[in-house]
Amino acid sequence: xxxxxxxxxxxxxxxxxARLDTSHLAPLTRAVVERVVHSSADLEYASDxxxxxxxxxxxxxxxxxxxxxxxxxxxxxxxxxxxxxxxxLRDARSGxxxxxxxxxxxxxxxxVGPGALWVIGCAPxxxxxxxxxxxxxxxxxGLPVGFVGAAxxxxxxxxxxxxxxxxxxxKGGSAVAAAALNALLxxxxxxxxxxxxxxxx
Numbered sequence: 001x002x003x004x005x006x007x008x009x010x011x012x013x014x015x016x017x018a019r020l021d022t023s024h025l026a027p028l029t030r031a032v033v034e035r036v037v038h039s040s041a042d043l044e045y046a047s048d049x050x051x052x053x054x055x056x057x058x059x060x061x062x063x064x065x066x067x068x069x070x071x072x073x074x075x076x077x078x079x080x081x082x083x084x085x086x087x088x089l090r091d092a093r094s095g096x097x098x099x100x101x102x103x104x105x106x107x108x109x110x111x112v113g114p115g116a117l118w119v120i121g122c123a124p125x126x127x128x129x130x131x132x133x134x135x136x137x138x139x140x141x142g143l144p145v146g147f148v149g150a151a152x153x154x155x156x157x158x159x160x161x162x163x164x165x166x167x168x169x170x171k172g173g174s175a176v177a178a179a180a181l182n183a184l185l186x187x188x189x190x191x192x193x194x195x196x197x198x199x200x201x
Contacts, residue, residue, distance in 0.1 A: 009038075012038060013034065013038060016034060016037060016038055017034075019043060020034075020037065020043050020046055022034055022046070026053040027053075027187070028053055028056035028057060028060055028183070028184065028187060029051055029053050029056060031183040031184070031186070031187045032049070032051060032056065032165060032180050032183040032184070033045065033046055033049055033051075034183070035179045035180065035182060035183040035186075036049060036176045036179050036180055036183075038179065039175045039176055039178075039179035040173075040175065040176050040179075042171075044169075045167065045176070048167040048168050048169050048171070049165065049166070049167050050158060050164075050165070050166050050167060050168065051164070051165045051166075052163070055139065055163035055164070056139075056165075056184065058138065058139075058163065059117060059138045059139035059163060059184060060184050060187065062115065062117065062138035062139070063083075063117055063138070063139075063181075063184050063185065064188065067115055067116055067117055067138050068085075068086060068111075068112040068115075068116040068117070069083055069084075069085040069086065069116065069117045069119060069181065070085060070086045070087070070105075070108045070109075070112055070116050070117070070118045070119065071085045071086070071087045071119050071120075071121075071178075072087070072089070072101060072104065072105065072118075072119070072120040072121065072122050072123060072126040072127075072144075073087065073089055073101070073121070073122040073123070073126075073174060074087050074089060074090075075121070075122065075174035075175075075178075076119050076120075076121045076122065076174045076177050076178050078178075079174060079175060079177075079178025079179070079182070080119065080178050080181050080182060080185075081182055081185070082182075082185050082186075083185055085119070086108050086111055086112055086116075087104070087108070088104045088105075088107035088108045088111065089101065089104040091104070091107055092104035092107055098129075099123065099125040099126075101122065101123035101125050101126040101129075102123075102125045102126060102128065102129035103129075104126065105126050105129040105130050105133070106129060106133070109130075109133050109135055114134075114135060114136035114137070115136060115137070115138055116135070116137055116138060117137065117138050117139045117140075117141070117181065117184075118130055118135070118137050118139070118140045118141065118142075119141045119177050119178065119180070119181045120140070120141065120142050120143065120144055120177060121141075121143050121144060121145070121172060121173050121174040121175070121176065121177025121178065122144055122145070122173070122174055122177075123144055123146075124144045124146060124148070124149035124150045124152070124153035125149065125153075126144065127140075127142045127144055127153040127154070127156075127157060128149070128153050128156065131153075131156055131157065131160055131162075137162060137163065138163065139163045139164065139165065139184075140157060140162050140163065140164045140165070140166075141164070141165045141166075141177050141180045141181055142154050142157040142164055142165070142166045143165070143166065143167060143172035143173065143176050143177040143180065144172050144177075145170065145171055145172035145173040146170060146172075147170055150170045150171075150172060151168070151169060151170045154166040154167060154168070154172075155168075165180050
């Protein structure tokens with residue numbers, strides 16, 4: 001089922017591309033960068049994001065083959081369209097040495113096991129907990145936000161060698177994390193060659 005793109009969204013992407021040249025980027029990298037920038041109106045994400053096209057291609061295939069999606073908080077889950085996601089934050093409890101967000105990640109892993117796509121846009125401790133697990137993820141979208149631990153947790157994600165989308169700075173959040181996953185969901189065409197601008201919306 002093809003996605004109907006609203007004229008306002010088409011115009012928004014037209015204006016984005018008038019201010020930011022993404023034509024040189026590989027298809028999925030372009031899709032993720034543009035949708036994150038679109039969701040935040042922040043052009044700096046184009047140079048702040050860290051991602052790898054080969055990892056995105058593998059994750060895209062897993063996602064469209066039905067791999068589960070896990071969100072760290074309900075705001076991320078609400079922002080992910082066209083796919084149900086697992087979020088166990090309501091069931092989680094904080095305890096000695098563990099935040100509620102970290103416990104939610106453990107509970108979610110018990111549900112989905114290896115091979116999931118993890119979308120973390122809120123708590124750095126959720127990302128830190130995921131890195132402690134042997135989760136073998138298809139992809140980790142690690143874009144938590146904050147002045148305490150956010151940049152450090154994303155640096156640890158990159159150092160882990162796991163397939164990932166992250167960014168260098170402290171910024172991030174639920175909207176941009178969900179946008180990165182949506183970019184992969186919306187991109188249903190062939191990855192052999194770049195798509196037209198309309199197809200990457």
